[in-house]
Amino acid sequence: MASPLLRKPSLVHEGDATIVHQLLAQDTGLEYVGFKMIDLKVKARYEETLTDQECCIVALTGRITVSEGEHHFTGIGTRESVFEKKPTDSVFVSGGKQFLLEAVTNATVALCYAPSLQQLPTRWIKAGDVGVERRGKYQNQRMVHNILPDSDPSASSLLVVEVYTEGGHFSSYPPHKHDQDRLPEESFLEETYYHEVEPHTGFVFQRVYTDNRSLDETMSVEHRDVVLVPAGYHPVGVPDGYTSYYLNVMAGPKRIWKFHNDPDHEWILARQ
Numbered sequence: 571m572a573s574p575l576l577r578k579p580s581l582v583h584e585g586d587a588t589i590v591h592q593l594l595a596q597d598t599g600l601e602y603v604g605f606k607m608i609d610l611k612v613k614a615r616y617e618e619t620l621t622d623q624e625c626c627i628v629a630l631t632g633r634i635t636v637s638e639g640e641h642h643f644t645g646i647g648t649r650e651s652v653f654e655k656k657p658t659d660s661v662f663v664s665g666g667k668q669f670l671l672e673a674v675t676n677a678t679v680a681l682c683y684a685p686s687l688q689q690l691p692t693r694w695i696k697a698g699d700v701g702v703e704r705r706g707k708y709q710n711q712r713m714v715h716n717i718l719p720d721s722d723p724s725a726s727s728l729l730v731v732e733v734y735t736e737g738g739h740f741s742s743y744p745p746h747k748h749d750q751d752r753l754p755e756e757s758f759l760e761e762t763y764y765h766e767v768e769p770h771t772g773f774v775f776q777r778v779y780t781d782n783r784s785l786d787e788t789m790s791v792e793h794r795d796v797v798l799v800p801a802g803y804h805p806v807g808v809p810d811g812y813t814s815y816y817l818n819v820m821a822g823p824k825r826i827w828k829f830h831n832d833p834d835h836e837w838i839l840a841r842q
């Protein structure tokens with residue numbers, strides 16, 4: 571039986587847009603994180619009015635114009651494939667506002683949602699301002715694009731990152747979790763993983779498990795699948811020959827990413 575945490579692309583046509591994923595509270599049971607993935611053909615338009623959620627619009631591939639009120643960010647987006655491995659542009663919009671997307675080329679756009687706790691200015695998060703971070707060693711090396719990290723005060727509850735993991739490597743590893751609101755040791759954050767794999771016929775493995783194993787799901791994840799992480803450790807392993815990309819959205823009661831490593835595997839970090 572398929573895991574309830576693994577969501578396959580659904581391809582629902584809505585006007586000019588194809589909704590590849592729509593994972594809102596009613597679809598997932600998540601309280602804080604929402605996610606949509608949308609494909610737009612050139613010249614297609616997609617409009618949305620935010621209520622109590624803020625949104626980070628990530629120009630995943632292709633070029634789009636994003637308009638909100640008097641703001642027009644024209645032709646933003648930097649890549650034709652996420653596997654060009656360069657940062658892209660995003661736009662942050664607070665709750666209560668309306669935005670319009672117009673595709674300048676064929677485009678794929680991620681809409682990342684979390685509760686809007688404060689009205690904040692609409693902001694173009696420029697590709698050039700996205701922090702690129704290399705983490706880990708040996709087969710634990712991976713590259714992270716920090717689109718909306720907790721050090722950036724542009725959002726009230728959203729956190730957004732992209733991660734690249736080469737074949738034969740693990741990321742989100744050693745396994746860590748952030749499912750207890752007990753700062754300063756750990757924060758409570760739900761998380762979604764939107765995965766892409768190059769070549770697209772590939773797959774990765776993701777395990778989501780808690781200390782007492784009341785949750786313990788190991789999933790074969792394919793190109794464009796989403797994995798929900800309501801709680802627990804959530805490592806990703808990539809088979810040889812394939813490259814993994816994922817986009818993470820995180821949110822919880824406090825906008826701090828403070829994770830707790832699985833003590834059984836934390837020794838990985840201490841290797842010389």
Ligand SMILES: O=C(O)C[C@@H](O)[C@H](O)C(=O)CO
Pocket residue numbers: 705712714731733741742743748761804818829
């Ligand atoms: O460092 C990584 O391998 C990426 C993870 O930190 C990932 O963004 C995540 O699990 C966040 O909680």
